[in-house]
Ligand code: HEC
Ligand code: HEC
């Protein structure tokens with residue numbers, strides 16, 4: 001009965017009938033062991049049922065909004081729409097409503113809009129409306145992540161909620177400082193390395209005490225961001241070996257490449273748009289890291305597939321085989337639109353998995369069609 005806690009063991013000894021009752025309550029103390037590497041190499045991840053249940057309970061996943069209704073016929077009525085110009089009016093409005101709770105938290109359009117003129121990018125006093133300008137870039141970024149980085153985000157994908165979780169400022173924002181130097185890996189440094197591959201000192205050999213310190217700081221932050229230990233991604237007998245590592249390490253590497261793109265091409269360039277209060281001590285824009293999406297979970301929101309209900313954010317030609325119902329599709333398939341929208345909007349059960357196995361193979365990632373607006 002080694003799986004029982006000491007309290008449970010005492011109960012079992014005290015009275016069998018009582019123990020039979022209390023066993024149910026002790027069930028949560030059980031652990032699951034999932035093998036992530038070769039047999040005999042002690043590469044197991046242990047999951048505590050009680051812990052996991054408590055963590056899942058903390059995650060709030062908004063119910064998907066009802067499917068978009070019929071859109072009025074005729075051309076799109078918008079005056080200043082630069083990204084979401086490939087979706088129907090109904091789907092557009094639905095996405096706006098979702099963004100109001102995902103990001104602003106309040107359901108309030110005024111967080112991003114000049115209510116007197118929804119098309120305007122400036123306030124009534126003529127000052128730029130930075131929240132709207134940032135949000136437009138965020139729409140492009142979200143499409144880029146879902147469309148171009150399916151090797152990382154798979155069919156789970158991301159929405160604004162993945163990072164924002166109902167508030168304007170996501171977790172894990174970072175700025176330049178000596179304390180965050182190791183996070184430059186997610187910006188412009190390549191190849192976190194400790195073990196040198198060369199004997200002679202050359203320009204290629206960057207192995208140093210400083211580099212080692214950064215690598216370990218980076219690795220600890222990755223572990224914390226995902227709520228896992230080092231063996232989730234490494235065989236600890238040889239940290240450097242890719243061959244002996246679980247597949248999660250390769251997924252993580254695609255995550256690094258994705259973050260570099262996100263930080264370099266989307267977040268940092270927003271610097272001139274933000275008000276001074278949002279910038280760091282050195283005047284740089286807020287940047288993201290693993291925890292910004294993962295928030296302590298091995299998969300963001302424990303794998304809930306929120307984005308499949310919001311085609312405006314897909315950035316790919318289909319999601320789980322359901323085609324993107326854009327405006328550019330041939331007229332004779334237009335009637336199929338209502339059917340598949342209805343199917344799309346059936347409430348999503350949060351997909352909760354305790355193991356890293358059975359990740360859908362998306363090697364041949366589908367890349368969006370011509371009408372998918374991309375930066
Ligand atoms: C998180 C920021 C954000 C929130 C909240 C938000 N919007 Fe928007 N809205 C935008 C952005 C960004 C655009 C421009 C999209 C583009 O360029 O593709 C836009 C464009 C629009 C437009 C098109 C205007 C035009 O003619 O150019 C309408 C209408 C609109 N929003 C309505 C709403 C409504 C109604 C709400 C509240 C339910 C809302 N929005 C909440 C960011 C937001
Ligand atoms: C990969 C994570 C990520 C995703 C996905 C994401 N954002 Fe952001 N967002 C950020 C970061 C990082 C910031 C910078 C925070 C700040 O403003 O200090 C930010 C800032 C913003 C701001 C400015 C908030 C403020 O008050 O300064 C708005 C508005 C915004 N995002 C809207 C959106 C919308 C709309 C979506 C979905 C289309 C979205 N975001 C998706 C990471 C993300």
Ligand code: HEC
Pocket residue numbers: 190191192193194195196215216219220222223226228229230231232233234239240241248249250252253256
């Ligand atoms: C989420 C997956 C993940 C976790 C968790 C993780 N690592 Fe890593 N680790 C990687 C990836 C990916 C690289 C390669 C990074 C690169 O090439 O830029 C790496 C590289 C390394 C290296 C450099 C190896 C070399 O070639 O010199 C060391 C050392 C290392 N990790 C140690 C650790 C330690 C110690 C922990 C636990 C504190 C840890 N890692 C946790 C994914 C992970």
Ligand code: HEC
Pocket residue numbers: 145152153154155156157158162222226248249251252253255256259288289290291292293294298299300303355356357359360
């Ligand atoms: C833009 C959001 C986002 C960012 C940033 C991000 N991830 Fe992920 N990550 C995801 C999503 C979504 C999944 C779920 C994919 C799936 O369903 O298998 C995921 C899955 C993973 C997995 C696979 C987990 C498993 O059990 O199969 C690993 C490992 C991982 N991420 C590591 C990282 C690391 C390390 C970083 C930072 C370098 C990072 N991620 C940054 C969104 C993100």
